[in-house]
Amino acid sequence: MARQQLVVAVFAALVGMCVFVAAVDAAGTTLPPPSKFGKRDQQLTCKGDKNSQYCEGTCPIKCPGKCLVLCPGCKTYCECDIFPGTSCGDPRFTGADGNNFYFHGKKDQNFCVVSDAGLHINAHFIGKRNPAMSRDFTWIQALGIRFADHRLYMGAQKTVMWDDDVDRLELSFDGMQVDIPTEIDETWQPTTMSALTVTRTSMTNRIKVELKGVFSIHASVVPITVEDSRIHNYGVTEDNSLAHFDLGFKFYDLTDDVHGVLGQTYRTDYVNKLSVSANMPIMGGAPSYVTSDIFATDCKVARFGHQAGISMVTTRAN
Numbered sequence: 397m398a399r400q401q402l403v404v405a406v407f408a409a410l411v412g413m414c415v416f417v418a419a420v421d422a423a424g425t426t427l428p429p430p431s432k433f434g435k436r437d438q439q440l441t442c443k444g445d446k447n448s449q450y451c452e453g454t455c456p457i458k459c460p461g462k463c464l465v466l467c468p469g470c471k472t473y474c475e476c477d478i479f480p481g482t483s484c485g486d487p488r489f490t491g492a493d494g495n496n497f498y499f500h501g502k503k504d505q506n507f508c509v510v511s512d513a514g515l516h517i518n519a520h521f522i523g524k525r526n527p528a529m530s531r532d533f534t535w536i537q538a539l540g541i542r543f544a545d546h547r548l549y550m551g552a553q554k555t556v557m558w559d560d561d562v563d564r565l566e567l568s569f570d571g572m573q574v575d576i577p578t579e580i581d582e583t584w585q586p587t588t589m590s591a592l593t594v595t596r597t598s599m600t601n602r603i604k605v606e607l608k609g610v611f612s613i614h615a616s617v618v619p620i621t622v623e624d625s626r627i628h629n630y631g632v633t634e635d636n637s638l639a640h641f642d643l644g645f646k647f648y649d650l651t652d653d654v655h656g657v658l659g660q661t662y663r664t665d666y667v668n669k670l671s672v673s674a675n676m677p678i679m680g681g682a683p684s685y686v687t688s689d690i691f692a693t694d695c696k697v698a699r700f701g702h703q704a705g706i707s708m709v710t711t712r713a714n
Contacts, residue, residue, distance in 0.1 A: 484642045489679075491661030497670050497677045499657050499685075503532040506540070507685040508695040510659035512650050515610060516542040516693050516700035519657075520551070522638060524630055533630050535620070535640035538566075540690035542700060543607060546570055546589060547691050550605065550615060552639040558619035563600040564639050565617055576603075614644040655697040657685050 453470035490496050501507050503523025510517040518540040523532035538551035551566040567574035569586055576584045576596055583595045591608040601617040619637035620630055632638055650662050657679065660666055670677040684696045693700040 489658050491658065491666075491668070493661055493666065493668060495661075495668055495670070495677070497679045499679045499682075500531050500534050501682055501685075503534055506687045506690050506692070507682065508656045508659075508687055508693075508698060509539075509685075510645070510647070510650075510654065510656040511693070511695065511697060511699045512654040512659060513699055513702065514543060515647075515650070516698070517656070517659075518687050518690050518692065518695075520690050522640065524632065524638065526629060526631060535638060536643065537640050538690060539613075539615075539641070539643075541605075542691060542693060543610065544589075546592075548592070548605070549690065550603075550641075552617040552641055555619065555637045555639040556635055558621075558637040558639065561600060565601060565603060565615075567594065567603075609648055611648065612646040616642045618642055651699075653699055655699050656695075660697075 453472045455472055488496060488498050499507075501519075501521045503521055503525070506518045506520050508516065509519045519536045520538040520540070521532075521534045522537040523534040525532050538549065541548040541550075547570055549566070549568040553564045553566050555562075555564050563578055567576070567584075569592075570588070574584055574594065576582050576594060578596070578599045580596055580599055583593055585593050591610075593606050593608075595604045595606075596602065597604050597614070598616075603615050605611075605613040605615065617639055618641075619639050620632050621637075622632070624630060625632035630638075645658065647662065650659070652664055654660065654662050661668075670679060687693070687695045
């Protein structure tokens with residue numbers, strides 16, 4: 397309940413207060429992406445007015461390069477900790493109920509993130525094994541999206557040395573490669589599906605994919621930096637920057653039978669049994685979500701193309 401109250405408070409603040417993102421200064425001027433500065437730590441400020449004093453805030457350690465600051469008060473929050481339907485890093489999701497959880501899956505495998513009667517989204521995980529741990533560090537490298545008779549693929553290309561000026565997005569629709577000019581607001585739309593649009597939100601590596609009335613996905617290709625690796629002991633080497641997606645999902649027409657790692661949290665009968673107060677609440681039950689292919693709809697909880705009710709209880713990780 398406290399978590400839900402925080403989400404409500406933040407959304408109210410977004411409407412009624414001055415809110416900045418780490419790539420925006422206190423005057424509202426858009427700055428280059430954090431990578432341009434040669435550092436990821438960003439410091440944000442709130443200008444004082446007659447009702448508040450000048451204050452300064454720093455992004456939390458979980459999101460040193462991008463966060464929200466609420467003024468007055470300079471409270472800072474990671475976007476992935478606030479907005480429902482997000483997935484960032486070693487996949488940390490925010491469910492529709494506002495609670496955060498990790499789903500580690502397994503590297504080089506595919507998992508159904510959302511499965512509904514008319515929509516199915518799989519995620520391909522890449523990873524890195526730390527010998528001192530019993531699991532892989534994992535990140536979402538690609539999405540395979542099924543709707544009607546169509547298949548949309550979006551992926552982050554393998555990258556050795558990261559350069560944010562070089563586009564590492566890979567897109568295809570029904571097996572055909574999609575090329576979008578590297579200009580902000582450039583849009584691609586297939587002739588066979590006018591309701592689908594893909595728009596660049598940055599010259600490189602950031603897009604918005606929208607299927608009218610069904611979903612909107614904001615996707616950013618990002619690397620694992622040397623600093624990320626040092627802090628979290630990822631063990632990243634010079635031959636692979638582990639480019640992956642940070643994602644924001646918004647759904648408009650899910651049924652109450654939706655399932656999947658993230659999708660289940662949108663059900664009215666969803667019961668969250670995870671320890672939401674833990675530093676890392678982890679959702680287990682990976683075998684229920686694994687699929688044989690990026691476009692396969694054969695996970696145990698698949699709903700695509702049919703209707704069937706099932707009991708909803710979240711599985712804790714062992």
